[in-house]
Amino acid sequence: MKKIFPRLFLFALLPMFIACDHINEDEQLIEVETAIPGPEAAPDEKPTATARTVRTVLLEDFTGQRCVNCPKGTKIIEQLQDTYEDRFIAVGIYWEPKPITNGLANELGTEYYNHWELNYQPVGLINRGGAVNYTDWAKEVREGLGFLSEIKMELKATLKGDNIEIIVREESYANYSGKLQVWVIEDGIIATQLMPDAPDENPEWTGGSKADYVHNHVLRAAVNGPWGEDFSIAMDEQKTQTMTQAVDAKWNTDNLSVVAFVYNDDGVEQAVKSKVEKK
């Protein structure tokens, strides 16, 4: 019995000496499919009980001006927007552990960050399916685009004086019950951003923030409250909502857009985005 343990010990050591990987520099990346997977319904297909429409993916990007890795997340978002165009909508929700004077974070962002019990940034909610690391965004968005939706949405946003008039239309292929949420977002905001450290690429990097960083798709306001309004629609029914949002003096009306989406406990069913047009 006393000899069994040492023998077992030596035997168990063996696999450790043969288990080794080395990946050469030219083999470190593998090409992936970026095309939208799965069946697609034609966008203009007439609603029927059996037909469904394509689903737009909404990414809620929880970000911050003091978050060093957040520009990496933004880089992914830019590529997703280039690849999937209007099938993909990103909204930057800013949160800071300590407020920044004239920063982009607001109470709305804090409410969402706390509600979703997030621990760090950048992290995203993709169609409100749970927190996803930024390194997984591209994969999850591609998968999300493969699903069809029960609801088709249209959105029109027009600047009238100091207000944005918003018209949302829904058309349903099935009975649905949840919430309708409408947000105002802004592109092209120039503000400070802490940039990521990369000592391997730039050993002389001195750290610090970039004062003229361009922040896009920044969440500015929730038009119909932080959690939206009750929404239910029957099969083959069409609905229209009209809302008004006052323009804040800080906003640049040339760069505003409106995002509307319907969601329930199963996640976001459909989302739509429209630039705010000037009359």
Add this chain to the structure above:
Amino acid sequence: MKRYILSLTAFCCCLTLLAQQKDVTFSGSIQSDILIPESDKAIGAEKKEDLLTNTYADLQMQSQYIDAGARLEYLEHPLPGFENDFKGWGVPNFWVKGKLDKAELTLGTFYEQFGSGFILRTYEERSLGIDNSLLGGRLTVKPLKGVTLKLLSGKQRCYWEWNNSLVSGADAEIALDEWIGSLEKNGTRLTLGGSWVNKYEKDEEIIVPSNIAYRYNLPKFVNACDVRANLNKGPWSILMEYAQKTQDPSLDNAFNYDNGHIAMLSGSYSEKGLSILLQAKRSENMSFRSKRNMMGTSSFINHLPAFTLDHTYALAALYPYATQLAAGEWAYQTEMGYNFKRKTALGGRYGMNVKLNYSYVRSIQSAWLKWGGQTYYQDLNVQLSRKFTKVFKLNLMYMNQRYNQTVIEGHGDMIHSNIFVADGKYQFSPQTILRAEAQYLTTKQDEGDWAFGLLELSLVPHWMITVSDMWNCGETDTHYYQGLITYNTGAHRIQAGYGRTSAGYNCSGGVCRYVPATKGFSISYNYNF
């Protein structure tokens, strides 16, 4: 879940067998920290739940051939600042250990450290919410005099689950002085050690952030090895250790395919009244986790010891250093302690102790011996401890600190601070002792100056009453007041208090956790048996 239940069932069977043995002894402990929180806008404290608690109960049984243990954790409503996945309750730690003459076999969860922990250290640090134990098996054998061999394999705990990857390792340590007679005769002890750790983690699709048309080709196996030598002779001691890790692209190192390295040299001299310590360390790309796509403090397989002092005075600990595992660092530390003898000019009637500590941490370059462009941390502190009369003792400390908040916390600037501490203890009677602290931190950066005062009355052997206030007099004019009453009896200790705590980093050994500001009633209970 099924595996969890099976493991627990097996564990209970072992306990039943064990309980039937003669000469079984039981030991254990209970630790419960409770906070009844209140909202306080002035400090940003939020009440989200009525009662928060981190509660642990440990039970161990020992016998001649078999030991066993388990720990119940109730963290369903945890104290503020812990990651959300930390929530839960259950028995995540359970183990049975079989002991023969020269061998021990542990099945279940266990903690282990190879050398200084460069390639493997699993441990529990409750204040930081860290428990990275392994669930599996460990064999320890002492086949020859002075030789210890360890072999282990298991899955690592990640909050309330175990990561899918498999961590395996082996360690050998040889005390050469037990083999070479001349070394033993000279009073020289020489220990050589070598370790190997292997992580197997399945491939997964992680997209390249700069180009979403590509994913990373990830290595399934990551190997790390460590060699070390420890020489002791009389008051002298030298420890040399080097470790290397193969390609391990992860979220921590921004999916870098370079190997990781760490080298450490530590020398010390210690005799009555004098001690000197000199240490240097260079690490690069040594973040080693059992889950490559993980953030936060969980799932670390290794631990790099900090070469900075863990301060206990409140203001000295306000800006604590966190080891930069992935980015790497050059770290140096020197410490000198000297006792001025009694009845000398400097020592006075009762003697005086002086301690000087200097830590310096800097960024690296790819060229091994070159420094990088940034200072991460610097701490120069002098402590004097002197007993003036039979009943009065005074400690004084001065500390000069540079803290690179951008690198350590991800925001802010280089904080340069000077800290002054006076800590006096007066004994009114053998049962009544009063201790007072006065501290001041001055800096032009971050939130500016801070002041701290504390009074602590000990009524030996049962009671201790403490009141303190930490005041930000530089920017916010906020007071963080606190009152605590502690009662000790036998193996029980209970503490009740009320007050505010400031937001900040709680660190231990270079690992840090952000704790938000809190206010409320706190109760803490500890029991060991």
